[in-house]
Amino acid sequence: MSAGHAPQRSAAGAGAAGSPRTVIRGESPSAKGAIVDYLRFTFLPVGSLSDALEQLQRYMRMWFPVPVNFIPADKGLFGYESSYDVKIWANGEMIRVAIIALGGSTAGNTMCLDMSGKGCALVEDWQAVYSTMQDLDARITRADTALDLMEGFTVEQFDDMYFRGEFNCGGRIPSRRFFEAGDARSRSCYGKTLYLGKKANGKELCIYEKGKQLGNAESEWVRIEIRFGNRDRVIPHDIVLNPTKYFAGGFLALEQLVDALPEKVLTTKKEIAEEERGIVLRRLNHFLQAAYGKTIYQLAEECEHDYQALFESIHVKGVPARLERSAVAGGVKQAHAPA
Known part of the structure; x- marks a missing residue:
């Protein structure tokens, strides 16, 4: 296929020949929104x-x-x-x-x-x-940058962009995988995920419905992640200081997206943590009520509706695994090490 041609849906599974050689495609000075979401480095x-x-x-x-x-x-x-x-x-x-x-x-x-x-x-x-x-003198072997779009975007929009050729890299067409998890008509909907490229080739784009993945079937929250590896490339240390530049530089389509972002997009880690915590807590509360709601009611009866006594009898101090990230990002409490 010649450079600049868009992929056809009948051949959506076809991968690109080779891998792009540079981490960034261009120089975007925009400081909107992207974060470092994973970092791995080695040193002697x-x-x-x-x-x-x-x-x-x-x-x-x-x-x-x-x-x-x-x-x-x-x-x-x-x-x-x-x-x-x-x-x-x-x-x-x-x-x-x-x-x-x-x-x-x-x-x-x-x-x-x-x-x-x-x-x-x-x-x-x-x-x-x-x-x-x-x-x-460390060598970065993996660095992920991510952008959260809280409303106004869908995974299908980005999939359509792929088939219009907007994610081509120097004439190369990245491979495509598209998944949908759960039942879209029920609470067990965990959303759609679009993968472009492959980690094995040094650059993979993952676009998914983050809010649905966390458990809110009505959420519009879409997350875009670029996972950079060090195969045939050097990942500059500067990526941790300017993640938006490298995010936008990964694909021309993302550079255009960053430049056009609306101000209402949530980008601070505290805002994202609050959104994640709210979704996960509501989901856990649903499971708690479904599994143990009647038991809790009977325990309340047993202690004559002394809710402080009920709380003391059933609570366990700590953080559920699904809340660890938002607990850390939202501000750590009781930070001292245990005696």
């Missing part, structure tokens, strides 16, 4: 592994608003012999925000830091993260 430690761990902990004190704890995980990861869970103390329990992998010669005697969306949501100083990578 100077000195002993224990010294390197202490050094990382000192760096992380500048990244996060709360102390971090390195806890041995008793398992390897990514070809490394051992790993540590990086955890914070929040709302009554330890929450993992990153993993450090180390040890063994198969990974070139390097160390690896893998920070999920929870950890990225907790970061308060991305300049400190950038400086850390500069100091360590």
Whole structure:
């Protein structure tokens, strides 16, 4: 197929030949909205592994608003012999925000830091993260940037853009996968997801109905993620300081989207955390009522509707797994480490 031709729906599953060679296509100065949602980097430690761990902990004190704890995980990861869970103390329990992998010669005697969306949501100083990578001469092996569109957009719109050729990269047509989970007519609708490109080729675009995935069948919330890998490319450290530039530069269609974004799009991590928390809490409350509503009523009868006594008898301090990300992003409470 010649450059500039749009893909045909009859051949929607066809993949692109080769992979694009650069992380960004252009230079978009817009500062609207995108965030870093995943970060993994490796580096060659100077000195002993224990010294390197202490050094990382000192760096992380500048990244996060709360102390971090390195806890041995008793398992390897990514070809490394051992790993540590990086955890914070929040709302009554330890929450993992990153993993450090180390040890063994198969990974070139390097160390690896893998920070999920929870950890990225907790970061308060991305300049400190950038400086850390500069100091360590780190190599980023994966970085995800994401943009949240709270209303006014659909996954189908982006799918139509794909078939008009608007996601072509230098004449290459990225592969396409489209999924729909659950029953669109019921509460068990978990939304549509569109994948363009492949992680194995170094760049994958994922567009999905985030609100529906979390459990709100009526939500219009769409999330767009670009997952950059380091195959045949170098991912600049600058991506953590200017995620919107790299997000917009991934595809021409996204650059045009960023430039035209309405102001009502929620972009701050606190607003996104509040939206996520609200959806998940309502969903969990639905399950709680369906499974244990009658039991709770009988317990209330038993304690003569002394609701403080009822609360004390059934609550467990902590954060459900589905609420950990929003709890971290929305502001950590009781940040001190347990005694």
